[in-house]
Amino acid sequence: MTFSIVARCAETGQFGVAISSSSPAVAARCAWAEAGIGAVSTQNVTNPALGPLMLSALAEGADAAAAVAKAATEDAFPDYxxxxxxxxxxxxxxxxxxxxxxIWTSATGRDCAAGGNLLAHDGVPxxxxxxxxxxxxxLGDRLIAALQAAIAAGGEAGPVRSAGLLIVDRESWPYAELRIDWLDEGCPVAAVARAWEVYSPQARDYVTRALDPSAAPSYGVPGDE
Known part of the structure; x- marks a missing residue:
């Protein structure tokens, strides 16, 4: 019921996940990332515990293949x-x-992997x-482009209702975490893309405000001189 992509930016070291599904709040359960460590997705009949498990394995020095294998081995129902x-x-x-x-399948590329289930066809990833x-x-632009390409290629067999974008940079909190948890009408991927369009020019400013408010630019709200 989901298609997603996990990716790394070789230039900045950022990691991210972009995901969409016919199920509600897909990003809340399925998208995981940690600065300096990696990004993972746990989907299909989802066990959210496998996200932190894979990130923990990566933090302990496992590569992506070993982290995925560890999660599949330790889960009681890996076939799902x-x-x-x-x-x-x-x-x-x-x-x-x-x-x-x-219909489920996956594809891998340079610094990225995509996968999905209940797909319109096996070419979506x-x-x-x-x-x-x-x-x-x-990285956010590239992840959004991947989600948009999935929709253009047919996406899921049925309509998608939720979507999300998660990016981590250097800090312990997300650089960006944008979610549409449910839409009755319209496309959640388009809504997340619009949210990223608005948020991305301000993303670095929010980091500055956290680390050094004295150096932060104007907050851009009424009453802020």
Whole structure:
């Protein structure tokens, strides 16, 4: 019921996840990332505990393949899980259990891996990887392009209702965490793309405000001189 991409920016060291689903609040359960460590997604019949487990394995020195294998080995129902990971060196790995739902597949590329289930067809993850690799600019721009490419390629077999974008940089908190947890009408990917368009020019300012408010630019709200 989900398609996602995990990725690393080789230039900045940022990690990110972009994801969409017919289920509500998909990013809340499925998207995980830690600064300096990596990004992972745990989806299909989701076990959210596998996200932190994979990140912990990466933090302990495992590469993406070993982290995914550890999660699949330690989970009681690996045949139902779909797991994606990218590590600090840009290594990627995917596990798709035999009982993943509907049409399911994955694709890997330079610093990225995409996967999905209940897809419209098996070319959707490859379209996501291609869009990510062909798009220039910030990691968020590239991740949004991948989600948009998935929608253009057919996305899920049914309508998607939620979407999210998670990016980590150097701090312990997200550089960006934008979510649409449910839309009755319209496309959540388009809504997240719009949110990123608004947020991205201000993202670095929010980091500055946290680390050194005295150096922060105007807050841009009524009453702020």
């Amino acid at each position: 899980r779909q797991l994606l990971a990218v590590d600090a060196q840009g290594g990627v790995a995917v596990h798709s259990g035999a009982k993943a739902l509907g 490859a379209a996501m990887v291609s869009a990510f690799e062909k798009t220039s600019g910030a």
